[in-house]
Amino acid sequence: MIVNKILLEFKPDKNNLLDAIKAVARSKGFFSNEDAEKTASYFKLSVAEVFSVASFYDEIKTKEPSNVVVKFCDSPNCQSKNVEKIINEIEILYRQKVGDENNRKLKIERMSCVGRCLDGPIMMVNGNIYEKVNSATAIDILSNYL
Amino acid sequence: MKEIKIITKDWDKIVPNNIESYRRVGGYSALHKVIRNFSPIEAIEDVKKSGLVGRGGAGFPTGKKWEIVAKNLSKEKYFICNLDESEPGTFKDRVIAEKNPHQIIEGIIIGSYAIGAKKAFIYLNGGFNIARVMLEQAIQQAYDNNLLGKSVMGAAFDLDLEIFFGAGAYICGEETALINSMEGKRGEPRNRPPFPCDCGLFGNPTVVNNGETLANIPFIFKKGADKFFAIGTRDCPGTKLFCVDGAVKRPGLYEAPIGITVEEILNNLAGGIKDGFELSFIQIGGASGRLAVSSMFGEIPSYSKNAKIPLGSGAVLVIDKFQDPKNIALSWLRFFQRESCGKCVPCREGTFRLKAILERLVNGEFDKNDREDLDKLIWVLDNTTFCALGKFSVVGLKDLIKYKIIEELNPVKKKKNAN
Numbered sequence: 134m135i136v137n138k139i140l141l142e143f144k145p146d147k148n149n150l151l152d153a154i155k156a157v158a159r160s161k162g163f164f165s166n167e168d169a170e171k172t173a174s175y176f177k178l179s180v181a182e183v184f185s186v187a188s189f190y191d192e193i194k195t196k197e198p199s200n201v202v203v204k205f206c207d208s209p210n211c212q213s214k215n216v217e218k219i220i221n222e223i224e225i226l227y228r229q230k231v232g233d234e235n236n237r238k239l240k241i242e243r244m245s246c247v248g249r250c251l252d253g254p255i256m257m258v259n260g261n262i263y264e265k266v267n268s269a270t271a272i273d274i275l276s277n278y279l
Numbered sequence: 280m281k282e283i284k285i286i287t288k289d290w291d292k293i294v295p296n297n298i299e300s301y302r303r304v305g306g307y308s309a310l311h312k313v314i315r316n317f318s319p320i321e322a323i324e325d326v327k328k329s330g331l332v333g334r335g336g337a338g339f340p341t342g343k344k345w346e347i348v349a350k351n352l353s354k355e356k357y358f359i360c361n362l363d364e365s366e367p368g369t370f371k372d373r374v375i376a377e378k379n380p381h382q383i384i385e386g387i388i389i390g391s392y393a394i395g396a397k398k399a400f401i402y403l404n405g406g407f408n409i410a411r412v413m414l415e416q417a418i419q420q421a422y423d424n425n426l427l428g429k430s431v432m433g434a435a436f437d438l439d440l441e442i443f444f445g446a447g448a449y450i451c452g453e454e455t456a457l458i459n460s461m462e463g464k465r466g467e468p469r470n471r472p473p474f475p476c477d478c479g480l481f482g483n484p485t486v487v488n489n490g491e492t493l494a495n496i497p498f499i500f501k502k503g504a505d506k507f508f509a510i511g512t513r514d515c516p517g518t519k520l521f522c523v524d525g526a527v528k529r530p531g532l533y534e535a536p537i538g539i540t541v542e543e544i545l546n547n548l549a550g551g552i553k554d555g556f557e558l559s560f561i562q563i564g565g566a567s568g569r570l571a572v573s574s575m576f577g578e579i580p581s582y583s584k585n586a587k588i589p590l591g592s593g594a595v596l597v598i599d600k601f602q603d604p605k606n607i608a609l610s611w612l613r614f615f616q617r618e619s620c621g622k623c624v625p626c627r628e629g630t631f632r633l634k635a636i637l638e639r640l641v642n643g644e645f646d647k648n649d650r651e652d653l654d655k656l657i658w659v660l661d662n663t664t665f666c667a668l669g670k671f672s673v674v675g676l677k678d679l680i681k682y683k684i685i686e687e688l689n690p691v692k693k694k695k696n697a698n
Binding site for chain 2: 146147148149150151152155185186189190191192193207208209210212213217243245246247248249250251253
């Protein structure tokens with residue numbers, strides 16, 4: 134029901150599709166198959182068309198995400214500031230690899246540059262950005278979320 | 280070297296989200312001049328005379344791009360400012376939008392006037408939250424001051440400016456992918472030709488300009504095209520923002536005229552290598568940029584076709600000898616594999632396989648077959664991909680091999696090099 138309400142805020146033009154998908158995804162954290170069906174019928178598009186757009190972008194999740202998603206920027210700039218060491222320590226501490234989806238509580242991911250290279254390494258937890266992290270502060274910040 | 284600044288000149292004198300403080304340093308006087316004294320054709324002539332080239336990476340002459348669209352007789356035309364900056368190591372557009380959003384907006388209005396667009400867009404990276412607030416406020420102020428909306432500054436020229444938010448995709452910085460994304464499609468690049476100048480957003484002629492390019496426009500009209508042409512080199516006049524990072528004493532964002540050598544960027548702008556560190560190589564232009572080793576310090580990074588080091592986005596990453604170049608190479612490929620849009624097979628599969636090979640290299644499992652595959656994959660990515668992303672993914676790796684920075688690739692040769 135809520136999904137339909139959100140969709141009504143947008144004119145059913147195709148150029149509003151991405152904004153509408155983002156709004157739906159924001160309301161519950163991800164964009165499900167049912168959301169895709171509802172959005173498709175509202176915009177008078179095929180479900181495949183809607184879902185192909187939703188699954189294309191990094192910001193939109195098409196599966197229910199873990200409670201806590203921690204991302205580390207691994208672009209060359211953060212790499213030169215030893216982000217790999219932090220990732221390794223987090224992996225060992227929580228006994229899971231980058232990209233593992235089995236843990237409902239936590240997911241570790243790599244992400245692309247967010248343009249804050251001078252304050253790297255950059256860590257993002259549930260959309261909040263933390264700058265100049267090291268192994269100790271990263272573990273500290275993450276434990277506050279879990 | 281004399282300090283010449285165009286874009287960053289007034290940053291410490293103004294309040295970013297206050298139109299009055301921008302006006303106090305001469306803001307919107309260029310727009311006033313253009314609308315009062317210039318016909319669109321004259322305005323384009325001036326931009327052409329200034330020699331301004333696009334600052335996004337490709338270096339296409341801005342005046343020429345505007346002229347193609349202006350000459351098109353289509354009724355509906357669009358002007359898009361590309362602020363979907365996501366090249367690793369680059370943060371110039373975000374900082375311009377945060378420090379002086381009106382500078383970009385003034386450039387957009389002048390550009391739209393020149394090409395005859397009634398509708399302009401800013402394609403903003405979805406992650407730039409501060410820049411988003413700044414731009415939204417600045418656009419509102421521009422509407423309130425009759426710089427946007429119906430009959431701008433009393434002239435027979437209407438313009439609407441809207442922000443479109445991306446959702447985190449590197450490829451959407453490519454202009455045709457950006458247009459697809461705005462039309463509500465997957466952000467995959469289109470075949471070119473037709474170029475966006477002929478058939479862009481919703482099939483209408485469209486100009487897509489980088490944010491830094493547009494931030495140069497007010498200066499050209501305020502001080503004159505000749506003055507702009509006198510700065511920098513003959514092929515690429517003007518200044519450039521350099522995002523210097525890595526093992527240097529003063530990492531940061533610097534503005535300098537194009538024509539500055541690699542050594543000057545390193546020593547004059549960034550204060551030289553950090554004490555106790557030894558230089559390995561410098562990458563110029565983000566993750567898709569070429570490498571400069573110490574024998575190339577006299578080279579001038581620029582947008583000119585015969586430049587040995589293309590300037591790209593202006594990111595400068597200094598890597599020291601404590602860093603493992605294999606990790607840096609893996610980081611490039613991880614990035615391009617993640618950001619490959621999946622449209623063409625060579626890029627989708629090639630980046631994935633190359634990443635796997637580099638992972639084996641880092642873990643010490645690199646064997647003879649991998650060595651052969653590596654060369655094949657580099658060739659395929661370099662020559663057969665649909666858009667430039669595939670080509671970009673191997674630029675750095677090719678240079679790493681060419682300058683023998685990764686020596687372990689040929690274990691036999693490694694012993695010889697030790698002498």
